[in-house]
Amino acid sequence: MTQFSTDSQRRTDVCVLGGGIVGLAVALGLQRNGLSVTILDEGDIALRASRGNFGLVWVQGKGDTLPEYAAISRLSAKLWANHALRLKEATGIDIQLQQRGGLFLCLSEQELSQRHAMLTRMQKTAAGDYPFKTLDLQQLREFIPEAGPEVAGATWGPEDGHLNPLFYLRAMTEQFLQRGGTIDNSGKVSKIEPTDSGFTLSSDSGQWHGDQIVLAAGLGNRDLAPHVGLSAPLVPNRGQVLICERVKPFLNYPTGHVRQTNEGTLQLGDSKEDVGFDSGTTSDIIAKIAHRASQMFPLLRDVRLIRAWGALRVMTPDGYPLYEASQQYPGAYLVTCHSGVTLGALHEGPIADWIANDRTELPLEVFNAKRFTL
Amino acid sequence: MPNALPFKRLPTNKAEWVTVYIEGQPVKVRQGDSAAAAVLAAGLQPSRTTVVSGSGRAPYCLMGVCFECLLQIDGVENVQGCMTPAREGMQIMSQKQARQLNNSKPSDLKPTDLKNSHIKNEDTAV
Amino acid sequence: MNTPEYDLVIIGAGPAGMSAATTASSHGLKVAILDEQAAPGGQIYRSISSPAIANESILGADYYHGRTLLSAMRYAKVDYFPSSSVWTVSPELLISFSKAGKSSQIKAKKLLIATGAQERPVPFLGWTLPGVMSCGAAQILLKSSGLIPSGPLVLAGSGPLLLLIAAQLNRAGVEIEAILDTTPKGRYLKSLRHLPAALRNLPLLLKGVGLLIELKRAGVRYINNAAQLKALPDDTGLLTKLQFKTGEATDTFNCKTLLVHQGVVPNVQLTRALQLEHQWDELQQCWKPTLDSWGESSQAGIFVAGDSSGIAGARAAEYMGELTARRIAQQLDKLSQETLLLKTAKTGRLLQQQQAIRPFLDALYQPADEFLKPSDETLVCRCEEVTAGQIRSMVAQGCTGPNQTKAFSRAGMGPCQGRLCGLTVAQIIANERQVTVSEVGYYQIRTPIKPLTIGELADLAE
Numbered sequence: 033m034t035q036f037s038t039d040s041q042r043r044t045d046v047c048v049l050g051g052g053i054v055g056l057a058v059a060l061g062l063q064r065n066g067l068s069v070t071i072l073d074e075g076d077i078a079l080r081a082s083r084g085n086f087g088l089v090w091v092q093g094k095g096d097t098l099p100e101y102a103a104i105s106r107l108s109a110k111l112w113a114n115h116a117l118r119l120k121e122a123t124g125i126d127i128q129l130q131q132r133g134g135l136f137l138c139l140s141e142q143e144l145s146q147r148h149a150m151l152t153r154m155q156k157t158a159a160g161d162y163p164f165k166t167l168d169l170q171q172l173r174e175f176i177p178e179a180g181p182e183v184a185g186a187t188w189g190p191e192d193g194h195l196n197p198l199f200y201l202r203a204m205t206e207q208f209l210q211r212g213g214t215i216d217n218s219g220k221v222s223k224i225e226p227t228d229s230g231f232t233l234s235s236d237s238g239q240w241h242g243d244q245i246v247l248a249a250g251l252g253n254r255d256l257a258p259h260v261g262l263s264a265p266l267v268p269n270r271g272q273v274l275i276c277e278r279v280k281p282f283l284n285y286p287t288g289h290v291r292q293t294n295e296g297t298l299q300l301g302d303s304k305e306d307v308g309f310d311s312g313t314t315s316d317i318i319a320k321i322a323h324r325a326s327q328m329f330p331l332l333r334d335v336r337l338i339r340a341w342g343a344l345r346v347m348t349p350d351g352y353p354l355y356e357a358s359q360q361y362p363g364a365y366l367v368t369c370h371s372g373v374t375l376g377a378l379h380e381g382p383i384a385d386w387i388a389n390d391r392t393e394l395p396l397e398v399f400n401a402k403r404f405t406l
Numbered sequence: 407m408p409n410a411l412p413f414k415r416l417p418t419n420k421a422e423w424v425t426v427y428i429e430g431q432p433v434k435v436r437q438g439d440s441a442a443a444a445v446l447a448a449g450l451q452p453s454r455t456t457v458v459s460g461s462g463r464a465p466y467c468l469m470g471v472c473f474e475c476l477l478q479i480d481g482v483e484n485v486q487g488c489m490t491p492a493r494e495g496m497q498i499m500s501q502k503q504a505r506q507l508n509n510s511k512p513s514d515l516k517p518t519d520l521k522n523s524h525i526k527n528e529d530t531a532v
Numbered sequence: 533m534n535t536p537e538y539d540l541v542i543i544g545a546g547p548a549g550m551s552a553a554t555t556a557s558s559h560g561l562k563v564a565i566l567d568e569q570a571a572p573g574g575q576i577y578r579s580i581s582s583p584a585i586a587n588e589s590i591l592g593a594d595y596y597h598g599r600t601l602l603s604a605m606r607y608a609k610v611d612y613f614p615s616s617s618v619w620t621v622s623p624e625l626l627i628s629f630s631k632a633g634k635s636s637q638i639k640a641k642k643l644l645i646a647t648g649a650q651e652r653p654v655p656f657l658g659w660t661l662p663g664v665m666s667c668g669a670a671q672i673l674l675k676s677s678g679l680i681p682s683g684p685l686v687l688a689g690s691g692p693l694l695l696l697i698a699a700q701l702n703r704a705g706v707e708i709e710a711i712l713d714t715t716p717k718g719r720y721l722k723s724l725r726h727l728p729a730a731l732r733n734l735p736l737l738l739k740g741v742g743l744l745i746e747l748k749r750a751g752v753r754y755i756n757n758a759a760q761l762k763a764l765p766d767d768t769g770l771l772t773k774l775q776f777k778t779g780e781a782t783d784t785f786n787c788k789t790l791l792v793h794q795g796v797v798p799n800v801q802l803t804r805a806l807q808l809e810h811q812w813d814e815l816q817q818c819w820k821p822t823l824d825s826w827g828e829s830s831q832a833g834i835f836v837a838g839d840s841s842g843i844a845g846a847r848a849a850e851y852m853g854e855l856t857a858r859r860i861a862q863q864l865d866k867l868s869q870e871t872l873l874l875k876t877a878k879t880g881r882l883l884q885q886q887q888a889i890r891p892f893l894d895a896l897y898q899p900a901d902e903f904l905k906p907s908d909e910t911l912v913c914r915c916e917e918v919t920a921g922q923i924r925s926m927v928a929q930g931c932t933g934p935n936q937t938k939a940f941s942r943a944g945m946g947p948c949q950g951r952l953c954g955l956t957v958a959q960i961i962a963n964e965r966q967v968t969v970s971e972v973g974y975y976q977i978r979t980p981i982k983p984l985t986i987g988e989l990a991d992l993a994e
């Protein structure tokens with residue numbers, strides 16, 4: 033991909049390690065700040081949460097125990113329309129962002145009242161500024177008649193939405209290249225050396241030099257962070273996603289477990305199961321997902337499953353993101369999170385600005401890794 | 407409606423013959439024929455249109471590989487015709503683009519449009 | 533619910549699977565054999581338990597040889613599951629399959645994958661038009677239904693099966709407008725160095741020549757060096773003409789049916805989904821699982837035999853099935869190492885004789901470049917309608933492999949799960965990047981390898 037020879041050291045203002053949705057969004061934001069950016073990424077097959085995710089821009093219930101997380105998630109959701117619009121203007125790719133609200137269906141009264149209580153708590157913490165509604169089955173059916181008899185009800189978040197994650201990845205890649213960025217697809221980084229003028233990176237394809245670096249390598253950050261005096265105690269967390277045949281639209285809103293894409297494909301998720309670096313699927317888990325989805329929407333029983341995959345979530349012990357600048361080696365930043373789609377607009381916006389200008393108004397202190405050692 | 411030239415049949419060994427309905431028209435086929443073979447024997451081409459551009463297709467491999475033989479069989483859409491044996495009385499229709507799950511259009515209603523009577527957190531501003 | 537457990541589960545009841553089942557049960561193994569077809573036989577012996585055509589001379593003696601395998605399996609003690617599509621196998625050898633809209637599971641001590649071959653995708657302009665079919669499809673219609681394609685009929689492609697099917701149709705009295713042989717000039721010369729080895733299987737070699745003579749005698753037009761195929765539609769969108777070139781000259785035939793063929797390739801869906809090790813076969817231009825000499829894969833306990841282990845034909849498949857079954861019996865302590873060697877010596881020699889002809893055939897019938905790396909406007913992914921040009925432009929954007937182009941374009945995401953585009957997409961990427969196909973790799977194949985309904989899957993959770 034790169035025009036330079038592999039032996040000479042290649043230079044750039046910022047090297048972003050990782051070309052998934054997090055790395056690309058940050059890279060775009062850095063370019064917007066006038067910086068030259070190179071993305072180093074792995075080849076065709078790698079552990080990629082960006083390609084395996086569910087495409088939700090999801091706010092409701094996020095940050096239950098950390099109000100700052102609730103706040104940045106909602107901020108990102110607000111910035112999303114503009115982010116999507118600019119991608120479309122630059123590349124012509126419509127990433128199919130829809131933010132008309134989202135539903136979380138519950139299969140028991142107990143689950144529903146727990147959820148109601150949680151959201152009410154969050155509303156209190158946010159001094160009332162936290163919109164949601166709790167619906168019983170009858171109300172839910174008024175606008176989703178397909179909801180099954182075993183559904184107890186649902187919670188509704190007006191700020192929730194979804195998009196096509198693969199189009200998102202593609203649009204960002206195109207805009208990044210248009211702006212003169214370089215992606216090294218055989219650039220798996222094995223070593224980072226801080227130098228007087230920045231950082232030297234050793235990758236499969238040779239050496240790179242960046243004045244600044246951003247670690248956005250998902251689970252790969254765990255090994256990379258210690259090279260620059262940071263720590264990223266990440267644990268892989270497998271989510272399994274089921275993809276069904278395309279059907280004509282029947283579901284206008286994403287739900288936490290079932291969504292329909294613009295092309296008509298139905299996606300069913302998701303499970304929280306801790307596994308190692310294995311992106312396979314297990315028939316008992318996908319059977320459970322199918323079972324739950326067909327309780328929620330009995331008409332899904334008839335729909336054919338085309339493929340299922342496991343993708344590894346990038347999880348910190350508490351599930352919240354890591355945003356941290358290295359104290360020991362200024363110029364090195366760590367950006368990693370589980371909900372890269374939801375936080376995409378934040379990454380392209382305020383997070384990239386923070387890295388470009390070394391200051392921010394965001395309450396980022398709460399997101400550094402010291403919280404795990406205290 | 408069957409429109410293309412039908413595939414002809416050679417003299418065959420004795421077997422039962424069954425009547426299937428292709429786009430409503432009765433057609434006699436041999437026990438052991440697949441639904442895809444029945445469609446070819448009746449001359450129904452294309453037997454499906456694609457989800458992406460709506461272009462016409464017909465059975466291509468007859469061994470379960472290509473999924474070009476998707477048909478609507480006995481009311482169920484997207485059935486792989488070449489893997490489905492023909493049965494007496496079977497209703498076979500061409501598959502038109504994406505499958506339809508229900509007859510209603512997805513609603514654009516939001517909870518905010520509902521009468522608020524049952525909503526638990528009525529005080530919430532949305 | 534108790535999951536039934538078998539010593540050996542075989543997936544695929546073609547020659548490899550049937551002979552393995554019979555052999556394994558003769559050693560006292562508890563055997564199950566599953567096949568998605570309604571009757572045993574695999575692709576070559578399709579419908580052998582009740583052949584459709586009355587006149588047996590049309591398909592020829594090779595087809596009816598299947599009866600021997602069939603009756604042997606009938607007398608053996610084997611649990612045969614027809615109409616059963618295996619959709620996933622866990623690493624612990626729990627096999628999930630779908631039958632009549634319901635899924636069940638069985639457990640295996642050893643697994644034999646004998647899922648056979650599929651025809652190689654043959655992308656060219658217009659290959660998606662109604663009226664264009666694979667040669668194999670026409671043969672299946674003959675075997676199971678006695679149906680013959682509507683004319684005018686043209687056959688185009690390369691490989692022994694093309695000639696066989698042409699001869700069978702001709703014997704059935706079908707009028708063939710022409711056979712277009714797309715084998716590139718010069719292939720005959722290139723394959724000559726493999727000829728001496730091929731002579732070890734003289735009967736098969738002569739059979740091929742015999743078919744050619746048979747077709748020439750029947751007066752079928754045979755056109756060599758045909759290239760740049762283009763199928764053209766009438767105003768209702770059905771095939772009406774085939775345009776092609778020989779040398780500089782462009783020619784067309786009227787046709788209502790066009791049968792195409794470029795050889796067969798192993799069906800790797802299951803072996804890929806199980807993440808077994810695979811290797812690229814340069815001569816056959818396809819992927820095959822890496823196996824030891826007994827057919828055992830990179831994962832102990834999982835064996836592959838027949839065409840899904842590499843293309844070698846029906847007789848070879850039969851021999852491989854037998855050898856593998858004996859090896860499995862030996863691993864399960866049903867016979868000693870010495871008896872194994874003794875019992876397999878003769879079949880081993882027969883197998884080698886069958887395999888001896890392959891390098892010659894493979895070199896001769898390697899598909900022409902235009903089918904491996906089609907022109908920009910040609911659709912490569914039929915399901916999601918992605919062209920070769922779109923794949924090329926994604927490579928220009930930095931995509932290095934088929935999984936990236938899949939994510940960007942949906943090529944490979946449709947219902948066929950990449951079966952009809954996987955090889956082509958990888959070839960195009962390799963060619964654009966000027967690297968080997970082996971470096972480019974293949975799709976990550978996902979469960980389920982055959983679609984099943986959500987309801988069926990959900991019922992497994994109860």
Ligand SMILES: Cc1cc2nc3c(=O)[nH]c(=O)nc-3n(C[C@H](O)[C@H](O)[C@H](O)COP(=O)(O)OP(=O)(O)OC[C@H]3O[C@@H](n4cnc5c(N)ncnc54)[C@H](O)[C@@H]3O)c2cc1C
Pocket residue numbers: 469543544545546547548549566567568569573574575576577594616617618619646647648649650651667668669671693696796802837838839840844845846847849981982
């Ligand atoms: C269309 C076609 C036509 C051919 N015609 C001829 C011919 O006329 N003469 C000739 O000499 N050779 C022919 N060949 C080649 C010949 O079929 C093979 O050499 C031979 O059949 C290989 O035997 P096998 O047992 O390995 O596979 P097959 O005979 O292909 O048997 C494999 C079986 O596995 C089953 N199967 C696959 N996946 C699954 C699954 N997931 N679950 C359950 N079952 C599954 C299939 O239904 C099939 O019955 C043909 C090949 C093809 C593809």
Ligand code: FES
Pocket residue numbers: 442465466467468469470471472473474475476486487488489
């Ligand atoms: S015709 Fe190819 S799958 Fe049925």
